Amino acid sequence: MQIAQQTAEEHAKSLGSYISEGANLAKDLGNRGPVRFDKSGKLEEEILEAYWRTGFYVFEGVIEQSEIDSLRVEMADLLDRAPVDNGSTVDKKGRPAFGEEFARPTFYLVEPLSDPWGGTEILNGRHPTKMNEPAPSTRVNEKVVFIMNGMCQTMPSGLCLYGHPDLLGIAASINGDDFVPYNDATFVKQPGVGGSVSWHQDGVTHWKSPDWDQGIHGFNFQVQLYDTSARSCLWVVPGTHKLGKIDIKRRLSESSDSELMPGAVPLACKAGDVTVVNRQALHGSFANTSNDLRISLTFGFHRRKSVIGARGALSESTDAVYDEARVFERSKVIGYAINARAETYPEESRFDYLPMRGHQEELSVNEDNWEKTIKDYNLNDLSI
Ligand SMILES: O=C(O)CCC(=O)C(=O)O
Secondary structure (H helix, E strand, O other), rough: OOOOOOOOHHHHHOHHHHHHHHHHHHHHOOOOOOOOOOOOEEOHHHHHHHHHHEEEEEEEOOOHHHHHHHHHHEEEEEEEHEEEEOOOOEOOOOEEOOOOOOOOOOOOEEEOOOOOOOOOOOHHHHOOOOOOOOOOOOOOOOOOEEEEEOOOHHHHHHHHHHOHHHHHHHHHHHHHOOEHHHHHHEEEOOOOOOOEEEEEEEEEEEEOOOOOOOOOHHHHHHOOOOOOOOOOOOOOOOHHHHHHOOHHHHHHHHOOOOOOOOOOEEEEOOOOOOEEOOOOOOOOOOOOOOOEEEEEEEEEEHHHHHHHEEEEEOOOOOOOEOOHHHHHHHHHHHHHHHHHHHHOOOOOOOOOHHHOOOOOHHOOOHHHHHHHHHHHHHHHHHOO
């Protein structure tokens, strides 16, 4: 017998008690608050302890409102100029769509309220189960933007954010001073239509490594441009980054519902909050049947030793080998972003990025360096 598709209203209702249970579990975890560094410039021990214990941390009020405003304005412009579908070259007003000059597509669109990856082999098959795909409450004929790639080349404010001293200080505290980049992807979950991200662990390459530990696959930041609630935010199962590769289907079979993962907690945020989520933690997000607009600028960092010599995975070809040259090339984006940020925020102290010491001046902000270092930088992403 075929099960009738849920309506958006039914879906929103089905989350009710799960949300109260999750919010209850979250409040005792002790992994939320402002960012604090010690005298040596590293995260306070208490914060690091909470991150390594739970697998995530919500840093409150990290990004100033004026910076959030700039990001919102540029993001809204990009969304207005998005193609009408994947592969299309025109936007909804018939103009040439944004981003045609970049080698990798800027936008990825999906059907409203759909789960594009659950139960498929896409992205190394890391999303084994399917989320509920409710019917939108108003008929929507168009696909909706779900992900935007390449924030350092598509938005001057995105490039500046990439050089934010507090964010880079957090990365150095977790992954070491020689930390290296991973990739970036902005998740766009528009109210009533945004798609879901099925339960998964991000890392795909190092599960059987003899050096495996809780930090080997790095972490992702999410910078939140708008206030989000438990209905629209990312959910994480605390402590799962320590467990190795998880049998996600089995865990979910213990739930009374096909998408409500037992033990997960919501990472609800205010605009300007920044979450750090370990890439081994089990996480996902539901179809956005709420009234919230969630835009999460997501970008990650690795330990250098996890990446050097590793082979391509996820969106990178398995033929790719992350040698010193590739890692250096991709790391230059951080150096360039630090210089770009210093021009926009001259009063702020600059982050001193170890791998670019001695090269920082070569990365001065100009057209030539932009073409060489920033344009199509994401062809050198370091996915593991
Ligand atoms: O923000 C989301 O909804 C999904 C994010 C995610 O799955 C990831 O960053 O790996």
